[in-house]
Amino acid sequence: MPKSVWEKLAGDEAEAIVFRRPLQEAVDFDITPMIDVTFLLLVFFLVTSAMDVGRAVELPPARFGKGMNPSQALVITVAYEGEESPPSIYLSDGKVGSPLPEAPDQQRSQILAAIRDSIAAGKPRVLLKAERKVKHKNIARILEIINETPGVSTYVAVFERD
Template sequence: MPKAAQPTFEPEAPLIRRRDRREDVEMDITPMIDITFLLLIFFIVCSTPDQKSSFELAEARHGKGVSERNSIFITVSAESADPAPVYLADGINGESLPNDLDEQNELIREAVEKGRTELKENVLIKADRNVAYRDVARVIKAVSRVEGAKIHLAVLEAD
């Protein structure tokens, strides 16, 4: 029987072969992207919208006019100040309220209560087109603290 070749070892050859350090290691990120999209879909499907803050406003062409004699006017101006300046009355004649939000809310509440004692049940809020809604919402919230006040938003009549 023929003899198997025996490996020969050279004394100068290394016993452990080292890997080349320049070898690029690539990581497949496809599963990570899949999981991200699955989580996104899960949260979109399982989330519930906040029903308290979603409401629709009536369009101006279907609105009804409000008697000015039975109304309290509050005007929100579109000046570049933050928060937007608020005036009691129509914005032309009337007093400007201070910029402190707590004091402003208290003065609005007092003015609406005073108007209610004078049998003015409607509160007409006039806001410039460029006023941020957060400023109008703040005024609405201050007015709504008075029991029985009917809030109306002033709009331009449709042609």
């Protein structure tokens, strides 16, 4: 095999030529502005969002009827607690405070007292909010208690469709 010109000139001491790569500078990406924008967005969404997670109840959708202002009525909320346990009843808009005791007689007396106080405060309306999974017999029992008081308008809350 014939030798190349370089191999002839270098003789037996021929070595491969190694080229060094130029050192590259480390590229630093400044992420401080991106972090600032991220925190500003986080603060914006925290300030503008409504924190009603614990108060929400899942209402059935509306088919007919008209809306009313809950601030002009006594709101009674019936929350679903599972298939085996009775629903919890709250004398507030949502799951706020402690529920009424499970004894039906105590529930009846406390609901009637709350209705009397509401009428005395100039609110002759009762808005019943019940979650979708609450059985009808529980809602009917509460409606019977509400209807024992004369002069009270009863409303049942539903989810309004657009």
